Amino acid sequence: MQKFEIHIIGCGSALPTPKHLPSCQVVDVRDKLLLLDCGEGAQLAWRKTGLSWQKISHILLTHAHGDHVFGLPGFLSSMGLLGRTAPLYVHGPSSLRPFVQCVVAQFCSDLDYEIHFEAVDTTRHQLLFEDRSMEVWSLPLQHRVPCCGYLIKEKPGQPHIRREMIDFYQIPNWAINRIKAGQDWTTPEGEVIPCSRLTTPPDRVRSYAYCTDTMPSPPLAEWLQGVDLLYHEGTYAEAEAALAERYHHSTARQAALLAREAHVGKLLLGHFSSRYDDESVLLREAQEVFSPTLLAHEGLRITP
Numbered sequence: 001m002q003k004f005e006i007h008i009i010g011c012g013s014a015l016p017t018p019k020h021l022p023s024c025q026v027v028d029v030r031d032k033l034l035l036l037d038c039g040e041g042a043q044l045a046w047r048k049t050g051l052s053w054q055k056i057s058h059i060l061l062t063h064a065h066g067d068h069v070f071g072l073p074g075f076l077s078s079m080g081l082l083g084r085t086a087p088l089y090v091h092g093p094s095s096l097r098p099f100v101q102c103v104v105a106q107f108c109s110d111l112d113y114e115i116h117f118e119a120v121d122t123t124r125h126q127l128l129f130e131d132r133s134m135e136v137w138s139l140p141l142q143h144r145v146p147c148c149g150y151l152i153k154e155k156p157g158q159p160h161i162r163r164e165m166i167d168f169y170q171i172p173n174w175a176i177n178r179i180k181a182g183q184d185w186t187t188p189e190g191e192v193i194p195c196s197r198l199t200t201p202p203d204r205v206r207s208y209a210y211c212t213d214t215m216p217s218p219p220l221a222e223w224l225q226g227v228d229l230l231y232h233e234g235t236y237a238e239a240e241a242a243l244a245e246r247y248h249h250s251t252a253r254q255a256a257l258l259a260r261e262a263h264v265g266k267l268l269l270g271h272f273s274s275r276y277d278d279e280s281v282l283l284r285e286a287q288e289v290f291s292p293t294l295l296a297h298e299g300l301r302i303t304p
Contacts (some may be wrong), residue, residue: 001203002133004154005303006229007175009045010272012115013213013295014067015237016040020272021298022067023212025231026051027152030133032138035059035075036150036210042210043078045298047053054086055267058129060136061092062212063122063147073103080111087114091128091278094119112293121145130155135249139223141214143248149211159199169193206304209264212271215248216258224262226304231296232258240273252282256289265304270296 005028010297012020022039026049033055035042039189056079062068078086090100100117102290108115120128121136128136132155158180166176171185179185186195209224212233224230234252236244244251252269267290272279279295286293294302 002154002157004029004086004206004208004299005270005301006208006231007049007051008041008296008298008300008302009049009272010039010298011030011272012039012067013233013271013273014065015274017274020274021045021276023062023271024071025102025210026056027208029152029154030056030188031055034136034152037062037068037212038071038075039067040070043075046075048299053082054084057086058136059088059090060150060210061090061096062141062210063093063143063145063151064095065145065213066256068079068213069096069099072100073107076108076115077111078104080113084111084113087116090115091120092117093122093148095146104263105302120148120264122148125219126293137223138170138210139220139221140217141209141211142217143213143215145212149209149214151207151227153207156205156206157202159195159202162198162200165193165198169198174261208304212220213249215245215250216254221261223246224258224264226263226265228265229268230259230262230264230266231270234269234286235271235273237276238285240275244278252286252293253289256286256293259293265292267293268302269293 007026009024010021012022021041023037024039024042027034027038034057049226104115135153137151141147151300155265179195184195209227209230220295232255233250234255235249236251
C-alpha cells in the first residue's frame with residue numbers, strides 16, 4: 001500500500017512538561033507532508049522524525065491559542081535557513097492572520113520562499129484543497145475561540161496489474177496504463193480480455209481526522225462516519241468533567257462516545273492535561289466505551 005502515516009510530535013495541552021510537548025503532528029501521504037498545529041518545541045522534535053523539511057506543503061492550524069502556534073516562528077525560519085524555495089500554505093481561522101503576518105514580516109521577510117495564509121471558515125465543513133492523492137476537509141469544532149479540526153481522505157488509487165496475465169498475453173508496456181484505467185485488451189487474434197482479469201482491486205482508501213480542541217459537538221459524528229483513525233482530545237478524566245465543560249474541552253470518555261457513534265476504526269487520545277502524570281485513567285475510561293482506543297505519545301508513528 002501507498003504511504004499514509006501520522007507522526008506525533010507533541011500531544012500535551014497548554015503547559016509543556018518533561019513528558020509532553022504541546023500539540024503538533026505530521027501526516028505523511030505518499031511522501032507529501034502536512035503539519036498539523038505547531039506548538040512550542042516543534043522544530044527540535046521534528047528533527048527526531050527524520051522527515052524532510054522540504055516536503056511540507058501545507059501547515060494546518062486549529063486555533064489561536066499559544067500551545068498550538070508558539071512553535072511556528074522558529075519552524076518557518078528554519079525552513080528558510082535550510083534552503084526552502086517552494087511556496088508554503090498556512091491554513092487556519094482568520095483570527096490567526098495577524099499573527100502569521102507579523103511572524104512573516106518580522107522574521108521571514110528575507111527568506112527565499114513565499115508564505116500564503118488561507119483563512120478557514122470555522123463554521124463550515126468544507127473541502128479546503130486536494131491533489132491527486134488526497135482531500136483535506138475542515139471540521140467545525142466548539143472551543144472558546146474559533147476553532148477547526150481537519151479530515152484527510154486518501155483518494156482511490158488504480159487497480160494493480162497482474163503481471164503473470166500481462167506476460168501470458170504478451171501485452172506491451174504502453175497498454176498497461178490504459179488497462180489500469182479500465183480498458184480491456186484485445187489480442188491480435190481478436191479475443192477480448194476484460195481488464196478485470198488483468199488486474200486486482202486497488203488498495204483500500206484510508207482516512208484520518210484531527211480534532212483538538214473541542215467540547216462534545218454532535219455534528220462531528222456525521223462528518224466522521226467510518227473514519228479509519230480519529231485523533232481526539234481527551235484532556236480530562238470524568239472526575240474533571242466540570243473543568244472540561246468550563247474550558248470547552250472533552251473528557252476521554254466523551255471522545256470515546258463520539259468514536260463509537262461515528263463507527264471509526266480506532267481512537268487516538270491526545271491533548272493531555274499536565275495534571276496527569278499517568279494517562280492510564282484516561283485510557284481506561286475511554287476503553288470502557290470504545291475498546292480500540294490508544295494513547296498518543298511523542299515519537300509515535302501510526303497508520304490509519
